[in-house]
Amino acid sequence: MTEEANNSNIISTRNLSVFYGSQEAVHAINLDIPRNKIVAIIGPSGCGKSTLIRCYNRMNDLVPTARVTGEVFYNGMNIYAPNVDAVHVRRQIGMVFQKPNPFPKTIYENIAFGARVNNYQGNMDELIEKSLRQAALWDEVKDDLTKSGLALSGGQQQRLCIARALATEPEVILMDEPASALDPIATLKIEELMQELKEQYTIIIVTHNMQQASRVSDLTAFISLDRTRVDDRVGVLVEYDLTQKIFIKPAEKETEDYISGRFG
Amino acid sequence: MNNKNSHNQSDFKENLNKRHALGNWFYFVLLACMLIGMFMLSALIIDLAIQGKDWLRPELITKYHSRIPEQAGMKSAIVGSLIIIALTGLFSFPLGVGAAIYLEEYSPKNWLTSFINININNLAGVPSIVYGMLGLVVFGRMFGLFKSDSWLVKLLNLPVGKSALGGLQFNLFGIPWLEIHLPFNQSLLAGALTMTLLILPVVIISSREAIRSVPSTIREAAFGLGATKWQVISKQVVPIAMPGVLTGIILSLSRAIGETAPLIIMGAFTYVPFLPKSLWDKFTVIPIQVYNWITLPQEKYRVHLAAAGILVLLAVLLSFNAIAVFLRKKLEIKW
Numbered sequence: 001m002t003e004e005a006n007n008s009n010i011i012s013t014r015n016l017s018v019f020y021g022s023q024e025a026v027h028a029i030n031l032d033i034p035r036n037k038i039v040a041i042i043g044p045s046g047c048g049k050s051t052l053i054r055c056y057n058r059m060n061d062l063v064p065t066a067r068v069t070g071e072v073f074y075n076g077m078n079i080y081a082p083n084v085d086a087v088h089v090r091r092q093i094g095m096v097f098q099k100p101n102p103f104p105k106t107i108y109e110n111i112a113f114g115a116r117v118n119n120y121q122g123n124m125d126e127l128i129e130k131s132l133r134q135a136a137l138w139d140e141v142k143d144d145l146t147k148s149g150l151a152l153s154g155g156q157q158q159r160l161c162i163a164r165a166l167a168t169e170p171e172v173i174l175m176d177e178p179a180s181a182l183d184p185i186a187t188l189k190i191e192e193l194m195q196e197l198k199e200q201y202t203i204i205i206v207t208h209n210m211q212q213a214s215r216v217s218d219l220t221a222f223i224s225l226d227r228t229r230v231d232d233r234v235g236v237l238v239e240y241d242l243t244q245k246i247f248i249k250p251a252e253k254e255t256e257d258y259i260s261g262r263f264g
Numbered sequence: 265m266n267n268k269n270s271h272n273q274s275d276f277k278e279n280l281n282k283r284h285a286l287g288n289w290f291y292f293v294l295l296a297c298m299l300i301g302m303f304m305l306s307a308l309i310i311d312l313a314i315q316g317k318d319w320l321r322p323e324l325i326t327k328y329h330s331r332i333p334e335q336a337g338m339k340s341a342i343v344g345s346l347i348i349i350a351l352t353g354l355f356s357f358p359l360g361v362g363a364a365i366y367l368e369e370y371s372p373k374n375w376l377t378s379f380i381n382i383n384i385n386n387l388a389g390v391p392s393i394v395y396g397m398l399g400l401v402v403f404g405r406m407f408g409l410f411k412s413d414s415w416l417v418k419l420l421n422l423p424v425g426k427s428a429l430g431g432l433q434f435n436l437f438g439i440p441w442l443e444i445h446l447p448f449n450q451s452l453l454a455g456a457l458t459m460t461l462l463i464l465p466v467v468i469i470s471s472r473e474a475i476r477s478v479p480s481t482i483r484e485a486a487f488g489l490g491a492t493k494w495q496v497i498s499k500q501v502v503p504i505a506m507p508g509v510l511t512g513i514i515l516s517l518s519r520a521i522g523e524t525a526p527l528i529i530m531g532a533f534t535y536v537p538f539l540p541k542s543l544w545d546k547f548t549v550i551p552i553q554v555y556n557w558i559t560l561p562q563e564k565y566r567v568h569l570a571a572a573g574i575l576v577l578l579a580v581l582l583s584f585n586a587i588a589v590f591l592r593k594k595l596e597i598k599w
Contacts (some may be wrong), residue, residue: 062487064373091490101481104504104597114489117499150599161485168489 009073010035010172010202011056016070018051018060025051026235028070031221033172038194038203040217040243042210044263047223048235049206050098053174056204057093058086074172091118093172094165099181100157102149102164107132107141110149110160114168127167135163136193155186162193166201173197175205179212191216210259213243220246222255309578316571319564324572328537329553333564338573340536341553344452345580347540348527348549349517351456352463356516359460360467361502361509367468368475369497388465396529399458404530406447445544450531453543458526463516470512474505479599507595514588518581524551550577 011033018025026048033039041049051060058079060066071078079089091114102110111128120127128145132138137159141147149160158178165173175194179187194203194216207213213220221240225233239246239255250256257263327337367384371377401407409416412430416422424430431449436442448454478501486496502509527549534556536548554573557565 057488059484059488062484087490087492090488095484095488097481097484097488099481101479101485103482103485103500104599113486113499114491117486117489117491117495150597164485164489 008034010075011204012073013055014071014073016052016055016068016072018048018055019067019069020063021065024232024234026223027226029223029235029237031237031240033202033204034219035202036198036200037218038198038205038216040213040220041204041206041223042208042213042220042258043223043235043238044225044258045208046233047225049223050176052223052235053176053204053206056172056174057090057095059090059095061086091168092170093174094168094170095174095176096158096161096165096178098177100154100161102152102157102160104148104150106146107149107152107160108145111164111167114164118168131163131167134166134197135159136189136196137163153186155182155189158182158186158190159193162190162197166197170201172202172204175203177206177208180208187212210247214247217243219243222246222250222252222258224254224258227254312571312574312578315567316569316573316575319568319572320575324569324576329535329556333562333569336557336565336569338550338553338576340539341548341550341573342576343539344532344536344547345521345549345577347452348456348459348547349521351452351543352459352520353513353517355456355460356463356467357513360464360513361471363464363468364471364475364509365497365502368472369493369501384465384468388469391525392462392523393525393529395458395462396526399454399461399526400530403448403454403457404450410446443542443544448544450533450546451544452540452547455527455530455532455547455549458530459520459523462523462526463520466516466519467513470516471505471509474508474512475501477508478504504597507592507597510595511588511592514584514591518584518588521549521581521584522551522577524549524555527552528555550580 009032011031013029013031016029016031017027029052041053043049054060055068055072056074056079060068068080070080072080074089074093077084079086103113105113108128111131112124115124115127129138129142132141137156140156141152141160149157152160158181162173162178179190182190191212194205197203205213205217219241220243222238223235224238226236239250239252241251245251246255247259250259323335323337325337325339325342327335328339330336367377367381371380408414410422410424410430410432411417412424412427414430417424417430422432424432432444432446434444436444445451448457482500482504483496486500487493491499532552533546533548534552536546538545540547550573554570554577557570557573560566
């Protein structure tokens with residue numbers, strides 16, 4: 001890898017494989033994520049999209065049977081190197097989950113939690129306002145920050161989770177099917193929000209919804225089950241290119257079949 | 265032929281009357297089961313109320329046991345029960361919750377952990393009298409280590425009491441109010457520790473259930489924000505589990521409040537004409553006082569005062585359960 005590539009890519013995956021026990025889940029993934037872009041990861045169910053995205057902030061560490069080989073470089077540092085603390089990685093690479101999962105606390109406390117555990121020294125009120133504004137939620141909740149996060153609607157809850165992730169001042173935000181539990185209007189809001197966040201953050205989004213991938217992302221990675229290993233269910237990277245190219249003129253036949261709805 | 269006519273009515277004997285009748289009959293069986301249970305309970309409570317109502321008088325809580333039934337009360341038993349329960353709660357909360365957190369969040373998955381799990385479940389079913397014997401040996405007598413002729417006393421040349429029972433008294437770190445008596449004998453402390461052992465398995469089991477019911481998505485969210493394992497557990501998992509933990513502890517304590525056998529084995533006294541001034545004082549509790557009255561020949565003790573005592577015990581018990589229900593409703597998280 002050249003120095004230039006190092007600078008423009010915030011995350012680079014090299015030969016990354018994940019095993020659950022002895023079962024390989026994703027195999028030898030090489031993927032470069034450029035800074036300030038939205039990268040969509042698409043593919044059929046069970047192909048390892050979520051497994052892959054959870055490698056980027058070492059969430060797979062929490063699964064006792066999971067084992068990761070290969071390297072994930074974040075700003076040139078291998079986050080799986082023995083001297084790297086997963087807690088440090090997770091503050092800088094935030095995550096938004098499939099189902100909105102606010103803490104059963106006030107809106108204020110939901111956002112303050114990440115800052116507090118990381119020993120934030122600045123003004124908490126300002127941080128909370130800034131995070132909520134960035135997540136396009138401030139105007140809706142500014143008058144009742146002491147309301148429970150669980151009292152919000154599903155779409156608001158998910159934006160609260162985004163605000164919560166932003167409050168630890170990350171560089172990268174991982175989104176694991178962030179709109180799959182939301183209605184179309186709430187989904188649209190999240191998608192608009194992603195375009196605004198792109199200015200300051202790099203976003204990696206896993207999605208089932210191909211229209212969503214084509215609407216929001218700059219680049220798209222298509223992951224599918226390795227057809228040469230029929231006995232296992234192992235995800236491999238089939239194609240990775242500009243989103244336009246993937247959706248209009250994919251290089252691989254398999255990608256085209258998936259995009260056009262012939263399987264998946 | 266038959267296949268073609270598979271929709272033919274004649275292949276089905278619907279027999280609806282009989283099927284519905286069976287359902288109705290079963291409904292009455294279930295109703296009867298419930299009524300029998302309710303009848304027994306109400307018969308018991310009504311009988312107690314009739315026998316004891318005239319004896320539910322101020323003297324019951326302001327006077328000690330007396331040779332004149334009209335003068336007799338159970339002040340020391342009520343105070344003893346309350347102190348024992350308070351101390352038991354104080355001891356079992358940190359121990360039970362700590363063990364539950366360890367087992368749920370930290371313990372490795374191996375044969376030793378499964379062995380411990382099985383044994384905690386078994387311990388929850390051990391008869392309470394066994395805990396009384398354990399408490400007597402461990403806390404009450406401390407294996408006789410502080411008798412005047414024990415090897416420990418001889419080895420360390422401890423200044424034990426002159427009698428054969430021995431016993432050691434000293435002030436920890438020389439602080440006047442931190443008096444320690446070894447062994448614990450028949451003190452409130454020994455009784456509360458025995459009760460703690462008794463309810464600990466149940467407290468651990470119910471706390472584990474509460475911790476396990478915290479959604480894994482909450483853990484993921486907290487880890488994802490860069491919290492350490494300890495921060496996730498102490499700031500999210502345990503506070504969210506707390507209503508369930510408290511409910512479990514209060515219900516365990518309301519079991520402990522009615523326990524008699526372990527405390528009798530411990531040597532809790534039946535006649536205590538004073539209120540305890542420290543953890544080292546002798547004590548009695550409501551069920552022991554009731555037991556004592558039931559063994560006396562006079563009807564006024566045997567029937568009426570005992571019934572009044574049981575009513576007080578039931579009142580304490582019900583208020584504990586009411587607190588548990590209130591806490592659960594109040595702190596419950598609606599996801």
